Amino acid sequence: GQNIDQPTEMTATEGAIVQINCTYQTSGFNGLFWYQQHAGEAPTFLSYNVLDGLEEKGRFSSFLSRSKGYSYLLLKELQMKDSASYLCAVMDSNYQLIWGAGTKLIIKP
Amino acid sequence: DTAVSQTPKYLVTQMGNDKSIKCEQNLGHDTMYWYKQDSKKFLKIMFSYNNKELIINETVPNRFSPKSPDKAHLNLHINSLELGDSAVYFCASSQGDTDTGELFFGEGSRLTVL
Numbered sequence: 001g002q003n004i005d006q007p008t009e010m011t012a013t014e015g016a017i018v019q020i021n022c023t024y025q026t027s028g029f030n031g032l033f034w035y036q037q038h039a040g041e042a043p044t045f046l047s048y049n050v051l052d053g054l055e056e057k058g059r060f061s062s063f064l065s066r067s068k069g070y071s072y073l074l075l076k077e078l079q080m081k082d083s084a085s086y087l088c089a090v091m092d093s094n095y096q097l098i099w100g101a102g103t104k105l106i107i108k109p
Numbered sequence: 110d111t112a113v114s115q116t117p118k119y120l121v122t123q124m125g126n127d128k129s130i131k132c133e134q135n136l137g138h139d140t141m142y143w144y145k146q147d148s149k150k151f152l153k154i155m156f157s158y159n160n161k162e163l164i165i166n167e168t169v170p171n172r173f174s175p176k177s178p179d180k181a182h183l184n185l186h187i188n189s190l191e192l193g194d195s196a197v198y199f200c201a202s203s204q205g206d207t208d209t210g211e212l213f214f215g216e217g218s219r220l221t222v223l
Contacts, residue, residue: 033211042113042199042214043152085150097212099152 002026004100006088011106012078020073020086020103028093034062034073035087037102043087046073075105083107112136115200115215122190123223130185130218132200141183142212143175144199152199158183187220195222 003025012018024032031050035043049055049064049071061074073086085102092098115132122128134141140159144152156175157164163175172188187194200215 035212040217042216043212044214045211048211087152089152096154096157102150 002090002092002098004088004090004098006086006100006103008101009104009106011108012075014078014080014107014109016078017074017076018078018105020075020088020105022071022073022088022100024069024071024088024090024098024100026090026092026098029066030091030093030095032062032064032071033089033091033097034060034071035089037085037087039084046086078107080107080109113200113202113213113215115198115218117218118216119219119221121221121223124190124192126190127186127188128190128220129187130198130200130220132183132185132215134181134200134202134213136202136204136213138202138204138213139180140203141177142201142203143183143185144201144214146197146199146217148196155185155198156183190220190222192222195220 006022031048033048034046036046037043047062049062052064054061054063059076064071085104087102088100089097113134142157143155145155146152154166155169158177174186177183197217197219199217201212203212
């Protein structure tokens with residue numbers, strides 16, 4: 001079966017750095033996505049990785065290792081507004097998105 | 110301008126009723142989707158549809174049916190509602206067959222079945 005694993009919840013301090021991990025087992029691979037979802041709102045796109053390595057976009061970076069079936073989302077200089085769920089999703093060989101359950105990130109002052 | 114809009118945002122109804130949720134996108138995208146997000150926060154694909162093909166997740170009961178009057182609209186009809194249908198339903202769109210990956214989501218419709 002296809003599976004996406006990420007921690008259920010993480011807590012970090014304002015101004016700090018946090019890394020949210022995602023491991024996957026899917027039928028084929030056509031890219032990995034990270035979405036942010038604030039409570040009661042729609043998910044919004046953060047990043048897309050299809051090649052190994054690190055993609056940086058402002059305070060957020062996303063890393064991919066296809067051989068390990070592993071990705072992480074790195075958030076720097078955390079702000080209170082970063083409190084949200086972070087969803088990892090993998091596109092399989094049929095171009096279908098397989099979603100993880102999301103990691104709820106709690107930022108404390 | 111809202112890119113993907115869905116109505117209603119909240120819907121409370123009795124078991125056994127039939128209801129519809131409407132979705133419209135003004136992005137000119139080719140593909141639209143319906144997702145169900147349950148209390149455990151998993152996003153589960155229900156349907157994806159473009160002007161060529163409707164793909165149905167085989168786990169979706171046939172009480173659920175998508176209807177697309179045109180490329181910019183994909184409505185969700187639900188017959189004989191059950192308690193387990195309570196969830197947030199998200200409409201989304203993307204350009205092409207998600208080969209670019211980015212989905213644009215509507216704000217969600219929270220359905221509560223009593």
